[in-house]
Amino acid sequence: MKKQWYDYLWIVSLAYLILGFFNILFAWLGLLCFFIPLIIAVIGGNKAYCNRYCGRGQLLGLLGGRFGLSRKRDLPRWVRSKGFRYGFLIFFFIMFFQMLWNTYLVFAGVQNLRQMVTLLWTFRLPWHWAYHGGAVAPWAAQFAFGFYSVMLTSTLLGLITMVFFKPRSWCVYCPMGTMTQLICRVKHKKERLDYR
Amino acid sequence: MNLTRKKSRKAVVAQEDCVACGCCVKVCPTYSIRVKNGIAAEVDWDKCVGCGRCARECPASIIEIKEAEL
Numbered sequence: 001m002k003k004q005w006y007d008y009l010w011i012v013s014l015a016y017l018i019l020g021f022f023n024i025l026f027a028w029l030g031l032l033c034f035f036i037p038l039i040i041a042v043i044g045g046n047k048a049y050c051n052r053y054c055g056r057g058q059l060l061g062l063l064g065g066r067f068g069l070s071r072k073r074d075l076p077r078w079v080r081s082k083g084f085r086y087g088f089l090i091f092f093f094i095m096f097f098q099m100l101w102n103t104y105l106v107f108a109g110v111q112n113l114r115q116m117v118t119l120l121w122t123f124r125l126p127w128h129w130a131y132h133g134g135a136v137a138p139w140a141a142q143f144a145f146g147f148y149s150v151m152l153t154s155t156l157l158g159l160i161t162m163v164f165f166k167p168r169s170w171c172v173y174c175p176m177g178t179m180t181q182l183i184c185r186v187k188h189k190k191e192r193l194d195y196r
Numbered sequence: 197m198n199l200t201r202k203k204s205r206k207a208v209v210a211q212e213d214c215v216a217c218g219c220c221v222k223v224c225p226t227y228s229i230r231v232k233n234g235i236a237a238e239v240d241w242d243k244c245v246g247c248g249r250c251a252r253e254c255p256a257s258i259i260e261i262k263e264a265e266l
Contacts, residue, residue, distance in 0.1 A: 001222075041234060045233060045234060046231070046233060046234040047216045047217075047218065047231060047234035048234075050216065050217050050218055051216075051217070051218030051221060051231055052218070057217065057219075061219070072252075074257040075255065075256070075257065080213065080256050080257070080258075082213075085215070165255070166253075166254075166255045166257070167255070168217060168219050168253075168255045169255045170255075171215060171217035171219065171255050172215050172217070172255050172256045177215060177216075177217060178215075180234060181215065181216050181234060181235065183234075184216070184233055184234030184235050185235055188233045188234075188235065
C-alpha cells in the first residue's frame, strides 16, 4: 500500500505537543482537531478524519505497532460498551465547558491567569516557561493552557491504553470519534427518512 | 450434498459495536473493507481472503474470522 501525504500527519500531532511545551499559544492550533472532524461529519457524513487524517491515531498506531510498545490485548468489555463511550463523551464535554468557564472568568477579570497545565483533570503542573506574556490577552492564554491540558490529558490516556491494550485503543473511546459517529448516524438516518 | 457450495473463512464485523475508526481498512491487503457512512465497517466477502489482519488490528475487537458458506 503506497503511503499518502496524510499518512505522515502523526508528525503534526507530535510537533503540536512539543510546540506547546515551548509556547503555550500553539495550543490554539488544536482547535483544528475539533473542527475538522466535525465539519467532515456534518457536511460529508463520514469519518474520513478518523479513517485517514487523525495524527494522534497514527502516532498511537506507530508507537504501539512498529515500535512494539503495546501488549496488543483486548480492551475490557466495559470500555468498549456504548454506555462508557457516551458517558466519556459527556464527561469530556463537561470538563471542556469548565475549561471555557475558566477562560471566561479570566476574560471578565474575576480570576487571574493561571500558568498551569492540568493533567487528568486533577494534577496541576507548572508550565510558566511556555508563556512569554504580553502578546495576547490573558483570557487567550488561559484558553491555551486549558486546551493544551485537554490535549495532553487525552494523549496520556491514549498512551496508557496503547501500552496495556491494542495500539489504537484510544479510538474506541475518543470523544471526537464517538461524536462524529453519532453525527453520521443522525445524518444518514435523516437521509433515509427523507428518501422515504 | 450440494457440491456447488463451498466453505471459506471470512471477516465478520459486529456492526452494532463498531466505532468506525478505520483501522481495519488500513491493514486489509485486498482492500475489501470500507467504513460505510461513518457508522460501521463493511466487508466485501467476494474480495475477503480471511487473513485476519483486520481482526487483530481492530481496537474494539469486534471483527471475527468465521467459516462462511458461500
